[in-house]
Each structure stands twice: as C-alpha cells, then as structure tokens.
Amino acid sequence: MDIELMINSFPKLLNATLITLKLLSVSLILGLFIGLGFAILRMNNNKLINKFAYGYSYIFRGTPLLVQIFIIYFGLGQIEYLRTTFLWVVFKEPYWCAIIAFSLNTGAYTSEILRSAFQTIKPGYLEAGRSLGIPSKIIFTKIQIPIAIKQSLPAYGNEIILMLKGTSLASTVTLMDLTGVAKYIISTTFKPVEVFIVAGGIYLFMTFIIHNVIKYLEKKYGFQT
Amino acid sequence: MELLYFGDKGWGDELFFATLMTIAVSITAMIIGFLFAAIFTPLKLSSNKFLNTIGNAYTTVIRGVPELLVIYLFFFGGSGAIMFVASIFGYNDYIEINAFLTGSFSIGIISGAYSTEVFRGALQSIDKGQFEAAKVLGFNKYIYFLKIILPQMLRLAIPNLSNVWQITLKDTSLISVTGLVEIMRQSYIAAGSTRDPLFFYSFAAVLYLMLTFLSMQLLNRLETKYSKGY
Numbered sequence: 463m464d465i466e467l468m469i470n471s472f473p474k475l476l477n478a479t480l481i482t483l484k485l486l487s488v489s490l491i492l493g494l495f496i497g498l499g500f501a502i503l504r505m506n507n508n509k510l511i512n513k514f515a516y517g518y519s520y521i522f523r524g525t526p527l528l529v530q531i532f533i534i535y536f537g538l539g540q541i542e543y544l545r546t547t548f549l550w551v552v553f554k555e556p557y558w559c560a561i562i563a564f565s566l567n568t569g570a571y572t573s574e575i576l577r578s579a580f581q582t583i584k585p586g587y588l589e590a591g592r593s594l595g596i597p598s599k600i601i602f603t604k605i606q607i608p609i610a611i612k613q614s615l616p617a618y619g620n621e622i623i624l625m626l627k628g629t630s631l632a633s634t635v636t637l638m639d640l641t642g643v644a645k646y647i648i649s650t651t652f653k654p655v656e657v658f659i660v661a662g663g664i665y666l667f668m669t670f671i672i673h674n675v676i677k678y679l680e681k682k683y684g685f686q687t
Numbered sequence: 688m689e690l691l692y693f694g695d696k697g698w699g700d701e702l703f704f705a706t707l708m709t710i711a712v713s714i715t716a717m718i719i720g721f722l723f724a725a726i727f728t729p730l731k732l733s734s735n736k737f738l739n740t741i742g743n744a745y746t747t748v749i750r751g752v753p754e755l756l757v758i759y760l761f762f763f764g765g766s767g768a769i770m771f772v773a774s775i776f777g778y779n780d781y782i783e784i785n786a787f788l789t790g791s792f793s794i795g796i797i798s799g800a801y802s803t804e805v806f807r808g809a810l811q812s813i814d815k816g817q818f819e820a821a822k823v824l825g826f827n828k829y830i831y832f833l834k835i836i837l838p839q840m841l842r843l844a845i846p847n848l849s850n851v852w853q854i855t856l857k858d859t860s861l862i863s864v865t866g867l868v869e870i871m872r873q874s875y876i877a878a879g880s881t882r883d884p885l886f887f888y889s890f891a892a893v894l895y896l897m898l899t900f901l902s903m904q905l906l907n908r909l910e911t912k913y914s915k916g917y
Contacts, residue, residue, distance in 0.1 A: 521716030521896065524895065524896045524899040524900070525857070525892040525896055525899075526857040526895060528858035528860045528861060529856075529888055529895060532871075532875075533885065533889055533892065536884035536888065537884045537885035537887065537888045537889065539888075540882075540885045547743065600889070620709065626753075627753040628753075630754070630755040630756060631755065631861075641753055641759075643756050644738050644756060644759070645759050647905075648759055652763065654760050654764035658760040658764075662751075662752040662756060665751060665756070666747070666751045667725045675740065
C-alpha cells in the first residue's frame with residue numbers, strides 16, 4: 463500500500479470530481495426535460511407519435527452509452543454540412559458531445575420512468591378533477607405531475623446513480639473527469655489498487671449522498687395515493 | 688455498403704467475429720457473475736453480522752463505482768496480482784493475462800453484484816411456508832434446494848435476470864478499452880482505417896440493438912416457460 467500516493471492523488475481526484483458533477487447535473491437537467499417531453503409523446507393517442515417516442519427510448523436503452531458518445535463525438539464530425547453551421551461550435555467540443563449523449567441517454571430512461579408513473583395514477587383522480595370543473599392544464603400541473611414525481615422518485619434515484627457512473631465514459635472522449643484522472647494516475651504510477659480505493663471512495667460517497675437525499679425526498683413527498 | 692463486404696474488401700467478416708466475441712464475453716461474464724452470486728447471496732442473507740457485512744460491501748461497492756473504474760483496476764492490476772501470487776510459488780517471470788479473461792472477469796464481478804441482488808430478492812419473496820413444508824416433509828437437502836426452492840426462485844428471478852443480461856451485454860462495450868476485439872473495438876479499428884466513424888459506430892449500435900432484441904425474445908420465452916403454473 464502506497465499511502466503517500468493516495469494522499470497526493472486525493473486533491474487531484476477531488477478536482478476532477480467537479481467536472482464529473484458538472485457533467486452529471488447538466489445532463490440530468492436536460493435529460494429531465496427530454497424525458498418529460500417523450501413521456502408526454504408516449505401517452506399521445508396518435509400511433510405514429512407514440513411509435514416515434516417508443517423507438518427513441520428503445521434505441522437509447524438498447525445500445526451501450528459508449529456507442530452513443532462515439533457516434534456523437536467521432537461520427538457527427540464527419541458530416542461536412544454540420545461543420546459549416548453554428549452547431550459545429552457545440553459538436554467539436556468533447557464536453558458538449560458528452561453532455562448531449564448523456565442527456566439523450568438519461569432522457570430515454572427518464573421518459574420510461576415518467577410514463578409508467580403517469581400510467582399508475584388512478585383514473586379516479588383525473589375524473590374527480592374533471593368533475594370539479596378544473597381545466598385540464600391545471601389537472602396536469604397540479605394533480606398529475608405531483609403524483610408522478612412521488613411515484614417515480616425511487617426509480618429516478620436509481621437513474622441518477624446510473625448516470626453518475628455513466629459520466630465516467632466521458633474519459634473515453636479525452637475529458638479529464640474523475641475516472642479520466644484516475645486512469646491517468648494509474649497508467650503513470652502503475653498502482654491501480656491505491657487509486658481505485660481513493661477514486662472509488664469518492665464515487666461511493668457521492669452515491670451515498672444521492673441515495674440519502676432521494677430517501678429524504680421520498681419521505682417528504684410520501685403522501686398516500 | 689461495400690464497407691460491409693466479407694473478405695479482404697470489407698469489414699463484414701471482422702464485424703461478424705467481433706459480434707461473436709461480444710456474445711462470448713457476455714455469456715462468460717454472466718456465468719462468472721452467477722458464481723459470484725452463488726457465493727454472495729447466502730452471505731447477504733446470513734444472520735451472521737460479519738458475513739452479512741461482506742455480502743453488503745460487495746454489492747454496494749460494485750454497484751456504486753463506475754464500471755470503467757473496475758475494468759481499469761483489473762486491467763492494470765490483474766497481472767500484477769497474479770504475478771504476486773506466482774512469486775510466492777517461486778515463479779518470477781512476467782505474466783500477461785489474456786484480455787478475454789480480464790474482460791469477462793471484470794464484467795462478471797459487476798454482473799455478479801446485480802445478480803446477487805436479484806437472487807436475494809427472489810429468495811426473500813418465496814413464501815416461508817414452502818421452506819417449512821419442505822423441511823417438515825423430510826426432503827433431503829438436494830431435493831429441498833433443487834426441486835423446491837430453485838424452481839420457485841427462478842420464476843421470480845428470471846424477469847430481473849434478463850435486465851441483468853441487458854446490462855451485462857451493454858457493459859461489454861467498455862472492455863474495448865483493454866484492447867479485446869469485440870464490436871466496439873472492431874468498429875474503432877474500422878472507423879480509424881476507413882475514416883468513416885459515423886457509419887461504423889452506427890452499425891455497431893445496430894448490432895447491439897439486434898443482440899438486445901434477439902436475447903429479449905429468447906428470455907421472454909424462458910419466462911413464460913418458468914411461470915407455467917401461475
């Protein structure tokens with residue numbers, strides 16, 4: 463055990479954790495909007511729209527995240543047309559490519575979580591709302607969304623943790639996140655166990671925090687439905 | 688389309704064998720995972736506090752740490768650990784472990800943590816009366832486990848195990864970083880030499896989709912078979 467290396471690498475890894483957290487939070491926020499959008503499309507009665515939303519989530523859940531990042535980072539740069547548009551500013555940066563891939567990926571999972579949450583809402587609530595003459599927009603924002611949030615919290619907590627682990631793939635497109643820096647230190651010192659303990663400890667600490675925050679929220683919003 | 692021709696002209700045959708490699712690694716990893724689950728599920732259910740902590744530590748650490756980090760640990764640490772063991776027995780040469788073994792072992796450990804959770808959940812949701820009835824009727828241990836507990840456990844576990852299979856299959860893409868030529872690595876090589884990454888990575892995505900689709904069909908059939916009596 464090389465304790466000195468562990469102590470020396472800790473600040474470097476902690477610094478890299480900031481990038482991991484940035485990637486995680488930005489892609490979770492974007493993914494939540496994407497997920498909500500596709501969940502609404504999934505509940506649409508139009509078959510074509512429905513199929514489209516299902517296809518989206520099927521493709522992103524059926525392929526590895528690594529492929530998705532590679533297609534966006536290496537693949538899209540190949541399209542000549544894209545290079546001439548303003549979008550190129552976004553797609554030439556590995557940081558934004560990683561965020562796009564993560565957001566689309568977590569969006570697909572989130573849309574499934576939200577869809578099943580919306581579908582488990584008892585029809586009685588909606589009927590009660592309608593018979594009280596509440597406009598359907600308010601039924602959606604004040605009745606359906608709060609219940610759906612409560613229903614989907616446990617599953618969404620898992621998704622946040624999966625996404626935290628997913629951000630490690632950013633290191634494959636040259637980003638120096640926690641895993642990227644850990645790999646760099648391992649490959650220069652050849653002390654994998656020590657670095658794994660420190661980096662893994664930081665990841666476990668973050669999982670622990672997320673787990674407990676979700677637990678707290680579940681308790682707070684745990685009204686009976 | 689020419690890029691996919693078999694033989695020297697295209698990458699068809701290479702990608703075909705890479706797909707077989709992905710399947711082989713996934714199955715090996717799944718089996719290694721079952722072995723880990725067979726060890727750690729009893730530990731997790733054990734009433735001994737020490738054993739229980741070991742079981743919980745395994746599933747918590749592996750499920751809380753990114754797969755890529757676990758792979759790096761075994762990729763960079765694997766041969767070191769084996770050389771250390773070998774040096775105890777007086778063998779001091781450099782030992783290089785096969786990428787297939789390191790890959791399937793690291794993915795296996797990850798998939799084992801998920802399988803452990805699945806088996807634990809399944810065992811816990813079997814009705815207690817079943818265990819008691821089997822004991823009261825005086826079945827020997829072999830029949831008790833294989834004929835009474837296992838079939839009931841499998842029925843409850845198979846739907847979740849097919850999720851674990853999906854996760855494992857997708858995780859194998861990560862061992863491309865160790866140089867094992869599976870779908871991702873082969874696409875990377877092909878994309879590099881033809882300068883057509885968009886095509887090859889999209890094709891890799893199609894291959895993975897095909898694999899997940901086909902395996903779901905098979906697993907659904909298995910699921911109906913095991914839930915026949917219900």
